[in-house]
Amino acid sequence: xxxxxxxxxxxxxxxxxxxxxxxxxxxxxxxxxxxxxxxxxxxxxxxxxxxxxxxxxxxxxxxxxxxxxxxxxxxxxxxxxxxxxxxxxxxxxxxxxxxxxxxxxxxxxxxxxxxxxxxxxxxxxxxxxxxxxxxxxxxxxxxxxxxxxxxxxxxxxxxxxxxxxxxxxxxxxxxxxxxxxxxxxxxxxxxxxxxxxxxxxxxxxxxxxxxxxxxxxxxxxxxxxxxxxxxxxxxxxxxxxxxxxxxxxxxxxxxxxxxxxxxxxxxxxxxxxxxxxxxxxxxxxxxxxxxxxxxxxxxxxxxxxxxxxxxxxxxxxxxxxxxxxxxxxxxxxxxxxxxxxxxxxxxxxxxxxxxxxxxxxxxxxxxxxxxxxxxxxxxxxxxxxxxxxxxxxxxxxxxxxxxxxxxxxxxxxxxxxxxxxxxxxxxxxxxxxxxxxxxxxxxx
Numbered sequence: 001x002x003x004x005x006x007x008x009x010x011x012x013x014x015x016x017x018x019x020x021x022x023x024x025x026x027x028x029x030x031x032x033x034x035x036x037x038x039x040x041x042x043x044x045x046x047x048x049x050x051x052x053x054x055x056x057x058x059x060x061x062x063x064x065x066x067x068x069x070x071x072x073x074x075x076x077x078x079x080x081x082x083x084x085x086x087x088x089x090x091x092x093x094x095x096x097x098x099x100x101x102x103x104x105x106x107x108x109x110x111x112x113x114x115x116x117x118x119x120x121x122x123x124x125x126x127x128x129x130x131x132x133x134x135x136x137x138x139x140x141x142x143x144x145x146x147x148x149x150x151x152x153x154x155x156x157x158x159x160x161x162x163x164x165x166x167x168x169x170x171x172x173x174x175x176x177x178x179x180x181x182x183x184x185x186x187x188x189x190x191x192x193x194x195x196x197x198x199x200x201x202x203x204x205x206x207x208x209x210x211x212x213x214x215x216x217x218x219x220x221x222x223x224x225x226x227x228x229x230x231x232x233x234x235x236x237x238x239x240x241x242x243x244x245x246x247x248x249x250x251x252x253x254x255x256x257x258x259x260x261x262x263x264x265x266x267x268x269x270x271x272x273x274x275x276x277x278x279x280x281x282x283x284x285x286x287x288x289x290x291x292x293x294x295x296x297x298x299x300x301x302x303x304x305x306x307x308x309x310x311x312x313x314x315x316x317x318x319x320x321x322x323x324x325x326x327x328x329x330x331x332x333x334x335x336x337x338x339x340x341x342x343x344x345x346x347x348x349x350x351x352x353x354x355x356x357x358x359x360x361x362x363x364x365x366x367x368x369x370x371x372x373x374x375x376x377x378x379x380x381x382x383x384x385x386x387x388x389x390x391x392x393x394x395x396x397x398x399x400x401x402x403x404x405x406x407x408x409x410x411x412x413x414x415x416x417x418x419x420x421x422x423x424x425x426x427x428x429x430x431x432x433x434x435x436x437x438x439x440x441x442x443x444x
Contacts, residue, residue: 001014001015001017001438001439001440002014002410002435002436002437002438002439002440003015003027003040003041003042003437003438004028004030004039004040004041004437005026005028005410005411005437006410006434006435006436006437006438006439007410007412007413007414007417007418007434007435007436007437008030008411008412008413008414008437009030009062009195009347009349009411009412009413010028010029010030010031010032010033010062010349011028011029011030011033011037011038011039011040011062011066012025012026012027012028012057012062012063012167012410012411013025013026013027013028013040013066014026014165014191014410015051016136016154016163016165018133018135018136018156018157019135019157020133020134020135021052021053021133021134021135021136022050022051022052023051023052023053023054023055023132023133023136023154024051024053024054024055025054025055025057025152025165025191026054026055026056026057026063026064026167027040027054027056027063027064027065027066027067027070028040028060028061028062028063028064028065028066029061029062029065029066030062030349031061031062031321031323031349031352032321032323032349032350032351032352032355033351034351039066040066041437041438043438048070048073048074048075049074049075049076051070051075051077052077052132052133053077053078053079053080053132053133054067054070054075054077054078054079054080055079055080055081055132055138055152055165056079056080056081056085056089057081057085057143057149057150057151057152057165057166057167057168058081058085058088058143058145058146058148058149058150058167058168059084059085059088059089059091059092059146059147059148059149059234060092060146060168060232060234061092061093061096063167063168064085064089064092064093065092065093065096066108067079067089067093067117068093068108068109068110068113068114068116068117069108069109069113071109071113071116071117071120072109072110072113072116076120077120078120078121078122078132079117079120079121079122080121080122080123080124080130080132080138081121081123081124081148081150082123082124082125082126082140082148082149082150082272083123083125083148083269084147084148084265084266084268084269084272085123085146085147085148085149085150086118086121086123086148087265087268087269088146088147088148088234088262088265089117090114090117090118091233091234091258091261091262091265092233092234092258093109093114093117094111094114095233095258095318097109097110097111097114099319099323099324099325102324102367103324103367124138124140125140126140126141126142126150126272127139127140127141128140135156135157135158136154136155136156137154137155137156138152138153138154138155139152139153139155140152140153141153141180141181141184142177142178142180142181142272143166143167143168143169143170143180143181144169144170144171144172144174144177144178144179144180144386145167145168145169145170145177145180145235145386145387146168146177146234146235146386147176147177147234147235147238147265147266147269147272147273148269148272149167149168149169149386150167151164151165151166151167151169151180151181152164152165152167153184153187159186160444161188161189161443161444162184162186162187162188162189163187163188163189163190163191163443164184164187164189164190164191164192164404165190165191166180166190166191166192166193166396167193168193168195168386168387168411169192169193169387169388169393169396170385170386170387170388170392171388171392171393171395171396171399172203172206172388172392173206173274174206174239174274174386175206175239175242175243175274175277176235176238176239176242176273176274176277177272177273177274178274178275180388180396182396182399182400182401183401184400184401184402185401185402186402187400187402187403187404188404188405188406188443189404189405189406189407189408189443190397190404190406190407190408191407191408191410192393192396192397192407192408192409192410193387193388193393193409193410193411193412194393194409194410194411194412194416194417194420194421194434195347195387195411195412195416196385196387196388196389196390196393196412196416197390197393197409197412197416197417197419197420198390198415198416198419198420199390199419201389201390201416202389202390202391203382203383203385203389203392204382204383205383206383206384208383209381209382209383209384210243210246210247212381213240213243213343213345213381214243214247214249216341216343216379216381217249217251217314218249220312220339220340220341220377221250221251221312223339224311224312224339225312225334225337225339225340225341225376225377226312226313226314226315226330226334226337226339226340226341227251227312227313227314227315227340227341227343228315228317228327228330228331228334228340228341228342228343228376229314229315229316229317229342229343229345230317230318230319230320230321230322230325230327230342230344230346230354231259231316231317231318231320231327231345231346232318232319232320232346233257233258233259233261233262233318233319233320234258234262234265235386236320236345236346236384236386237255237259237262237263237316237318238262238263238266238289239384240316240345240384241253241255241263241288241289241291241294241316242277242288244293244294244314245288245291245293249314251311251312251313251314252295252309252311252313252314253293253294253295253313253314253315253316254294254295254296254297254306254313254314254315254316254317255294255295255296255297255315255316255317256296256297256303256306256315256316256317256318256326256327256330257317257318257319257325257326257327258318259296259316259317259318260296260298263289263290266289267281267287267289267290270282297315297317297326303326303329307329307330307333315327315330317330320346320347320354321346321347321348321349321352321353321354321355322352322353322354322357323352323353323354324367328353328366331372332366332370332372334376335372335373335374335375335376336372336373336374336375336376337375337376338375338376338377339376340376340377341376341377341378341379342357342376342377342378342379343379343380343381344358344378344379344380344381345380345381345384346384346385347385347387353366357374357378358378358380360378361374362374362375390419390420390423393420394423394424394427397424397428397430398427398428403428403430404430405430405431406430406431406432406433406443407421407424407430407431407432407433408432408433408434408435408441409421409424409432409433409434410434410435412434414434417434418434420432420434421433421434
């Protein structure tokens with residue numbers, strides 16, 4: 001049953017039920033949504049203690065953000081994920097608590113609930129085979145989306161059926177990760193994402209995107225402006241750092257927010273990075289995340305000094321959708337400056353400040369009620385997403401070692417999930433469907 005992510009992006013939460021087990025696949029929140037639409041849909045008769053295990057695909061809050069609340073409600077079962085996912089999830093959830101307190105004066109859960117989650121976490125490596133219930137065996141494979149992100153391979157009832165849950169995947173080369181794994185020996189059914197599933201969702205080549213960013217930076221610096229890049233602390237920020245590490249940019253580069261902490265976790269788990277990057281860090285002892293050209297803004301006083309610097313510079317700061325974080329301080333200072341540039345490099349969910357600016361609004365209201373005029377140049381650079389575009393999603397299916405009999409499409413807006421479903425049926429002659437929330441599907 002889909003408790004979230006059915007024909008929508010956000011609040012991913014799926015119940016996988018077998019004759020002997022009930023397993024929850026992710027349990028996230030919807031960033032940018034309001035009220036009950038932020039959270040998975042739990043009906044009044046739902047028994048949290050009926051869940052035997054939670055399997056977490058990766059750390060992003062739209063997949064992990066509701067899990068501590070389950071422990072607050074009394075869930076005492078295990079949660080399975082990779083080691084980096086455990087570390088990054090706690091980091092993002094703690095930040096979410098701080099953001100909730102800042103916006104509303106209260107939070108959905110506490111650090112104590114996060115600690116309970118960590119205590120019950122059983123970390124697994126890629127390709128490690130584990131029996132998580134009496135009739136379900138789990139294997140994680142690389143998803144290419146985020147540090148430690150995993151495609152979950154469920155071998156059910158001694159191989160009677162094999163179900164693949166992709167979570168979020170990137171089936172393309174990036175600076176950070178190798179492409180998502182496709183060589184499953186068996187895959188009778190797949191649940192896969194469709195964030196960029198429409199015919200128009202075709203990303204440029206990575207090299208083209210990199211050159212576009214460098215060009216924007218140089219032009220903005222030449223006219224004396226600042227380059228503001230709102231970024232997710234995990235994944236996108238590190239991708240940007242690797243790009244700036246490759247090119248000769250003669251302006252200071254500041255990182256602000258949780259990015260420094262996320263960098264430390266990436267440095268701790270290099271074996272989850274792309275093979276070439278692993279070799280650079282481990283064999284050559286050259287860690288780009290520790291490059292001195294990246295200046296960490298560690299306090300409000302240091303941020304004030306950066307804000308008052310009259311020379312051009314780049315700042316990569318959280319949050320990626322402008323729904324909080326230090327990036328708002330830079331936006332308040334330079335939003336009206338027509339010499340500066342705001343570069344979007346990631347998905348902007350409906351309802352967020354980033355979405356409103358990206359769509360052309362010239363005056364935005366912050367959470368505290370203050371308004372900011374938007375006169376700086378606003379640019380969007382595609383091609384850096386941790387998600388697959390439509391072509392990559394179809395290539396993922398095309399390169400599967402064994403084609404499934406059925407594919408369920410989720411984690412995408414209505415038009416995108418339906419479009420990808422239609423394409424799968426036409427191209428591969430595979431039964432495909434985009435479930436609605438609260439809809440249940442039988443595989444056997």
